[in-house]
Amino acid sequence: MPNLFTPIAIGHVRSPFIKTSDIPKGLGAKHDAEGVLEILPEFAAGLKDVEGFSHFYVLWVFDQSTDFDLVATPPADNGRPHGVFATRSPRRPNPIALTVVELLRRDGAQLQVRGVDMLDGTPILDLTPYLSSVRAEGLRRGWLAEAEKRGRGCNERS
Numbered sequence: 001m002p003n004l005f006t007p008i009a010i011g012h013v014r015s016p017f018i019k020t021s022d023i024p025k026g027l028g029a030k031h032d033a034e035g036v037l038e039i040l041p042e043f044a045a046g047l048k049d050v051e052g053f054s055h056f057y058v059l060w061v062f063d064q065s066t067d068f069d070l071v072a073t074p075p076a077d078n079g080r081p082h083g084v085f086a087t088r089s090p091r092r093p094n095p096i097a098l099t100v101v102e103l104l105r106r107d108g109a110q111l112q113v114r115g116v117d118m119l120d121g122t123p124i125l126d127l128t129p130y131l132s133s134v135r136a137e138g139l140r141r142g143w144l145a146e147a148e149k150r151g152r153g154c155n156e157r158s
Protein backbone atom coordinates (compact mmCIF):
# COMPACT_ATOMS: atom_id res chain seq x y z
CA MET A 1 0.00 0.00 0.00
CA PRO A 2 1.53 3.38 -0.94
CA ASN A 3 2.11 5.81 1.90
CA LEU A 4 -0.78 8.25 1.43
CA PHE A 5 -0.86 11.65 3.12
CA THR A 6 -2.96 12.40 6.20
CA PRO A 7 -5.55 15.05 5.32
CA ILE A 8 -6.00 18.11 7.53
CA ALA A 9 -8.95 20.50 7.70
CA ILE A 10 -8.19 23.98 6.38
CA GLY A 11 -11.48 25.23 7.84
CA HIS A 12 -15.13 24.43 8.49
CA VAL A 13 -18.48 25.13 6.85
CA ARG A 14 -21.11 27.22 8.59
CA SER A 15 -24.35 26.06 7.06
CA PRO A 16 -28.07 26.32 7.87
CA PHE A 17 -28.28 22.49 7.81
CA ILE A 18 -28.11 20.70 11.16
CA LYS A 19 -29.50 17.32 10.06
CA THR A 20 -28.98 15.57 6.72
CA SER A 21 -32.78 15.51 6.29
CA ASP A 22 -32.69 19.36 6.17
CA ILE A 23 -30.65 19.28 2.93
CA PRO A 24 -32.62 19.34 -0.36
CA LYS A 25 -32.32 16.01 -2.21
CA GLY A 26 -33.63 14.24 -5.26
CA LEU A 27 -34.62 15.37 -8.74
CA GLY A 28 -35.01 19.12 -9.10
CA ALA A 29 -33.52 19.84 -5.65
CA LYS A 30 -32.24 23.43 -5.56
CA HIS A 31 -28.85 24.04 -3.98
CA ASP A 32 -28.99 27.77 -3.36
CA ALA A 33 -28.54 27.84 0.42
CA GLU A 34 -26.05 30.38 1.70
CA GLY A 35 -23.29 29.53 4.15
CA VAL A 36 -19.83 30.56 5.26
CA LEU A 37 -16.51 28.84 4.65
CA GLU A 38 -14.48 29.65 7.77
CA ILE A 39 -10.82 29.19 6.95
CA LEU A 40 -8.47 28.59 9.89
CA PRO A 41 -6.05 31.47 10.65
CA GLU A 42 -2.98 29.41 9.76
CA PHE A 43 -4.31 28.97 6.19
CA ALA A 44 -5.81 32.45 5.69
CA ALA A 45 -2.80 33.72 3.67
CA GLY A 46 -3.87 31.18 1.03
CA LEU A 47 -6.99 33.25 0.35
CA LYS A 48 -5.04 36.08 -1.34
CA ASP A 49 -6.73 36.89 -4.69
CA VAL A 50 -9.78 34.63 -4.26
CA GLU A 51 -12.08 37.65 -4.76
CA GLY A 52 -11.36 37.59 -8.50
CA PHE A 53 -13.17 34.27 -8.97
CA SER A 54 -16.93 33.82 -8.96
CA HIS A 55 -17.11 30.08 -8.22
CA PHE A 56 -15.03 27.57 -6.28
CA TYR A 57 -14.79 23.84 -5.89
CA VAL A 58 -14.96 22.99 -2.19
CA LEU A 59 -13.39 19.66 -1.34
CA TRP A 60 -14.78 18.46 2.00
CA VAL A 61 -15.24 15.44 4.24
CA PHE A 62 -18.43 13.41 4.78
CA ASP A 63 -17.39 13.33 8.44
CA GLN A 64 -20.77 11.99 9.61
CA SER A 65 -20.64 8.96 7.30
CA THR A 66 -19.68 5.82 9.15
CA ASP A 67 -19.28 3.27 6.36
CA PHE A 68 -19.54 2.79 2.60
CA ASP A 69 -21.64 0.83 0.11
CA LEU A 70 -20.31 -0.07 -3.34
CA VAL A 71 -23.87 0.02 -4.66
CA ALA A 72 -25.88 3.14 -3.84
CA THR A 73 -29.58 3.89 -4.24
CA PRO A 74 -29.80 7.63 -4.93
CA PRO A 75 -33.04 9.46 -4.05
CA ALA A 76 -32.86 11.11 -7.49
CA ASP A 77 -33.57 7.71 -9.07
CA ASN A 78 -36.22 6.36 -6.69
CA GLY A 79 -33.87 3.88 -5.05
CA ARG A 80 -32.65 2.22 -8.28
CA PRO A 81 -29.16 0.75 -7.68
CA HIS A 82 -26.02 2.32 -9.18
CA GLY A 83 -22.32 1.81 -8.49
CA VAL A 84 -21.17 4.27 -5.83
CA PHE A 85 -18.70 5.83 -8.29
CA ALA A 86 -21.61 6.67 -10.62
CA THR A 87 -23.31 8.62 -7.79
CA ARG A 88 -22.68 11.38 -5.27
CA SER A 89 -23.49 9.12 -2.31
CA PRO A 90 -22.04 10.20 1.05
CA ARG A 91 -21.25 6.54 1.82
CA ARG A 92 -18.00 6.09 -0.17
CA PRO A 93 -14.73 4.24 0.50
CA ASN A 94 -12.96 7.60 0.92
CA PRO A 95 -15.58 9.96 2.40
CA ILE A 96 -14.57 12.93 0.23
CA ALA A 97 -17.10 15.32 -1.32
CA LEU A 98 -16.98 18.07 -3.92
CA THR A 99 -19.37 21.02 -4.13
CA VAL A 100 -19.31 24.03 -6.45
CA VAL A 101 -20.21 27.25 -4.62
CA GLU A 102 -20.58 30.86 -5.72
CA LEU A 103 -18.44 33.34 -3.80
CA LEU A 104 -20.66 36.21 -2.65
CA ARG A 105 -18.25 38.07 -0.38
CA ARG A 106 -15.01 37.73 1.52
CA ASP A 107 -14.73 38.98 5.10
CA GLY A 108 -11.15 38.27 6.10
CA ALA A 109 -10.86 34.49 6.47
CA GLN A 110 -14.61 33.99 6.07
CA LEU A 111 -16.07 33.38 2.63
CA GLN A 112 -19.80 33.98 2.26
CA VAL A 113 -20.99 31.54 -0.40
CA ARG A 114 -24.15 30.27 -2.12
CA GLY A 115 -24.75 26.61 -2.90
CA VAL A 116 -23.82 24.74 0.28
CA ASP A 117 -25.09 21.15 0.61
CA MET A 118 -23.09 20.19 3.70
CA LEU A 119 -23.94 20.01 7.37
CA ASP A 120 -22.95 22.77 9.75
CA GLY A 121 -19.41 22.16 11.04
CA THR A 122 -18.29 20.04 8.07
CA PRO A 123 -14.48 20.03 7.66
CA ILE A 124 -13.06 21.60 4.48
CA LEU A 125 -10.03 19.98 2.82
CA ASP A 126 -9.36 22.37 -0.03
CA LEU A 127 -10.64 25.23 -2.19
CA THR A 128 -9.80 25.81 -5.82
CA PRO A 129 -11.34 28.06 -8.50
CA TYR A 130 -14.05 26.49 -10.66
CA LEU A 131 -13.07 26.90 -14.30
CA SER A 132 -15.19 24.53 -16.31
CA SER A 133 -13.93 24.00 -19.84
CA VAL A 134 -16.38 21.22 -20.72
CA ARG A 135 -18.99 22.42 -23.19
CA ALA A 136 -22.59 21.60 -22.20
CA GLU A 137 -23.07 19.63 -25.44
CA GLY A 138 -20.04 17.47 -24.57
CA LEU A 139 -21.47 16.36 -21.20
CA ARG A 140 -23.29 13.04 -20.73
CA ARG A 141 -25.38 12.69 -17.59
CA GLY A 142 -25.71 8.89 -17.42
CA TRP A 143 -28.60 7.43 -15.38
CA LEU A 144 -29.50 10.91 -14.13
CA ALA A 145 -30.62 11.97 -17.62
CA GLU A 146 -32.93 8.92 -17.73
CA ALA A 147 -34.28 9.72 -14.23
CA GLU A 148 -34.90 13.33 -15.26
CA LYS A 149 -36.76 12.16 -18.39
CA ARG A 150 -38.93 9.83 -16.26
CA GLY A 151 -39.50 12.69 -13.77
CA ARG A 152 -40.68 14.99 -16.56
CA GLY A 153 -43.06 12.24 -17.71
CA CYS A 154 -44.56 12.05 -14.20
CA ASN A 155 -44.99 15.82 -14.07
CA GLU A 156 -46.66 15.87 -17.47
CA ARG A 157 -49.17 13.24 -16.31
CA SER A 158 -49.94 14.95 -13.00
Ligand SMILES: C[S@@+](CC[C@H](N)C(=O)[O-])C[C@H]1O[C@@H](n2cnc3c(N)ncnc32)[C@H](O)[C@@H]1O
Binding pocket: 020, 021, 023, 024, 025, 061, 062, 063, 064, 065, 088, 089, 090, 096, 097, 098, 099, 100, 117, 118, 119, 122, 123
Ligand atom coordinates in the same frame (compact mmCIF):
# COMPACT_ATOMS: atom_id res chain seq x y z
C1 LIG B 1 -25.52 13.85 -2.26
S1 LIG B 1 -24.14 14.47 -1.31
C2 LIG B 1 -23.37 15.49 -2.52
C3 LIG B 1 -22.19 16.18 -1.96
C4 LIG B 1 -21.27 16.85 -2.97
N1 LIG B 1 -21.94 17.91 -3.69
C5 LIG B 1 -20.69 15.83 -3.92
O1 LIG B 1 -21.17 15.72 -5.06
O2 LIG B 1 -19.71 15.18 -3.55
C6 LIG B 1 -24.92 15.62 -0.24
C7 LIG B 1 -25.50 14.90 0.93
O3 LIG B 1 -24.46 14.53 1.81
C8 LIG B 1 -24.94 14.46 3.13
N2 LIG B 1 -24.02 15.23 3.98
C9 LIG B 1 -23.84 16.57 4.04
N3 LIG B 1 -22.90 16.89 4.91
C10 LIG B 1 -22.44 15.72 5.42
C11 LIG B 1 -21.42 15.40 6.38
N4 LIG B 1 -20.70 16.33 6.97
N5 LIG B 1 -21.23 14.08 6.65
C12 LIG B 1 -21.96 13.11 6.06
N6 LIG B 1 -22.94 13.36 5.14
C13 LIG B 1 -23.17 14.65 4.83
C14 LIG B 1 -26.35 15.03 3.12
O4 LIG B 1 -27.24 13.93 3.16
C15 LIG B 1 -26.42 15.75 1.78
O5 LIG B 1 -27.73 15.74 1.25
